[in-house]
Amino acid sequence: MIKLILTITLIGCSCSAMSNTFEYDASFRLRHQQVNDQSLKNAKATTLLTRVEGSFITDYELTLFGQYDYVWALDKDSYNSITYFNDHAPIPDPPGGELNQLNLQWQFLVDWRAVVGHQVISFDNERHVGNAAYWQNDQTFDAATLQYRNGFNWQFNYSYVNKVHRIFGDHSIARLPSSDSRYPETLIRPTSELGNHQHNSHLINLSYKFNPNVTISSFAYLVDNKTAAEFSSNTLGLHLEGAAKPDQLKYNYSAEIAWQKDATNNPNNYQAWYLLAELGVQYRSHRLDVGYEYLGDDNNTAFQTSLGTNHKFLGWADVFSRYDELAGLSDTYLSYAGRKAKIRWKLVAHSFESLANNKKLGNELDLELAWRYSRKWEFKLLAAYYQAKDTGLYSNIANFDLSTVEVSASYNF
Numbered sequence: 001m002i003k004l005i006l007t008i009t010l011i012g013c014s015c016s017a018m019s020n021t022f023e024y025d026a027s028f029r030l031r032h033q034q035v036n037d038q039s040l041k042n043a044k045a046t047t048l049l050t051r052v053e054g055s056f057i058t059d060y061e062l063t064l065f066g067q068y069d070y071v072w073a074l075d076k077d078s079y080n081s082i083t084y085f086n087d088h089a090p091i092p093d094p095p096g097g098e099l100n101q102l103n104l105q106w107q108f109l110v111d112w113r114a115v116v117g118h119q120v121i122s123f124d125n126e127r128h129v130g131n132a133a134y135w136q137n138d139q140t141f142d143a144a145t146l147q148y149r150n151g152f153n154w155q156f157n158y159s160y161v162n163k164v165h166r167i168f169g170d171h172s173i174a175r176l177p178s179s180d181s182r183y184p185e186t187l188i189r190p191t192s193e194l195g196n197h198q199h200n201s202h203l204i205n206l207s208y209k210f211n212p213n214v215t216i217s218s219f220a221y222l223v224d225n226k227t228a229a230e231f232s233s234n235t236l237g238l239h240l241e242g243a244a245k246p247d248q249l250k251y252n253y254s255a256e257i258a259w260q261k262d263a264t265n266n267p268n269n270y271q272a273w274y275l276l277a278e279l280g281v282q283y284r285s286h287r288l289d290v291g292y293e294y295l296g297d298d299n300n301t302a303f304q305t306s307l308g309t310n311h312k313f314l315g316w317a318d319v320f321s322r323y324d325e326l327a328g329l330s331d332t333y334l335s336y337a338g339r340k341a342k343i344r345w346k347l348v349a350h351s352f353e354s355l356a357n358n359k360k361l362g363n364e365l366d367l368e369l370a371w372r373y374s375r376k377w378e379f380k381l382l383a384a385y386y387q388a389k390d391t392g393l394y395s396n397i398a399n400f401d402l403s404t405v406e407v408s409a410s411y412n413f
Contacts, residue, residue: 023055024052024053025052028411029410030046045075047072053101071137094171096171115145116143121141125312133309134312153210154207158203158205161200166196203307219258221307235259241253274303275293285338286337291332306323316404331350335348346367349366351363361388365384368382380410382405382407382408383405
């Protein structure tokens with residue numbers, strides 16, 4: 001239905017938009033990443049993301065927006081992109097092109113906005129719903145979205161999601177190619193690796209800003225995944241962000257509590273809690289944060305974030321990013337971030353523990369160094385090292401040491 005509505009509306013919009021404003025942009029991101037994994041063959045991926053986009057803006061508060069991405073890979077056989085599966089360590093940056101966004105946006109009644117079509121959806125800190133923009137192929141949604149923002153205190157977002165275009169890309173289809181290392185023993189790809197998931201999901205987020213420094217959000221994410229039933233869940237929660245600056249020091253804090261239960265066709269029967277607490281202090285361009293994240297489990301099923309930007313959490317080595325393999329764990333972390341002129345940096349230390357027996361799973365140290373050469377150019381170095389501790393206490397993914405190094409260059413026209 002969404003596709004039919006979008007097609008009809010876009011035809012009419014395009015005709016009326018010809019005499020109005022057209023804006024366009026382009027960007028690219030070149031990245032080389034290496035992964036050393038004790039349990040798999042080492043991996044290296046050199047990929048180039050190119051993106052072009054354009055907007056038709058009419059006098060009727062209507063905007064037609066389109067965005068196309070193409071990813072080139074120097075050697076797709078040197079890493080496991082999941083889409084093209086092999087025995088190397090995973091780096092989910094598959095080559096190929098696809099229409100990343102195509103939607104119609106309508107601003108009406110001053111404070112209301114509607115978006116219909118292929119779009120980006122992100123809420124709060126993106127823990128539960130986000131576009132995973134770290135990867136070369138980000139996550140987008142076929143959805144109908146209604147937003148209310150009065151410019152002062154209240155914000156309301158509702159999205160009905162019909163399909164999720166995941167980071168593995170449109171080429172990650174159900175039937176495995178003959179180049180897949182699992183072929184012909186297995187002909188059908190696991191649903192967790194599919195590039196697209198069909199949904200009948202409702203995402204609701206309501207936030208209130210008490211003052212410029214304090215915002216609280218409540219949310220209900222009712223996920224009905226028709227393709228992968230094990231990811232269907234109802235999640236209810238509250239998220240708090242705040243800051244205070246009584247003197248030269250600025251204090252930052254955030255907290256979240258969420259409860260999740262299996263929903264609709266999920267074969268797993270579970271209830272799990274999620275907790276987040278973070279406290280930071282900032283002096284000029286230097287900031288220190290300490291935090292604690294808790295993902296509970298029940299009946300061998302963990303709290304899941306199947307629509308979230310998972311790379312941002314639980315360490316940049318992505319040892320725990322596979323939510324379909326996740327068991328209950330906690331992450332205690334300490335981070336330091338700074339900036340001087342055009343250079344910024346961040347260091348994060350993690351300590352992971354299993355909730356099953358309160359024993360340490362491992363430690364991780366992350367580093368990010370970025371140089372904003374100009375308004376258009378940015379260069380980055382990212383490194384992460386995960387050291388396993390008590391092996392055999394968790395799933396296989398956490399039982400081996402893993403390190404990754406990445407360098408990238410980005411340009412926006």
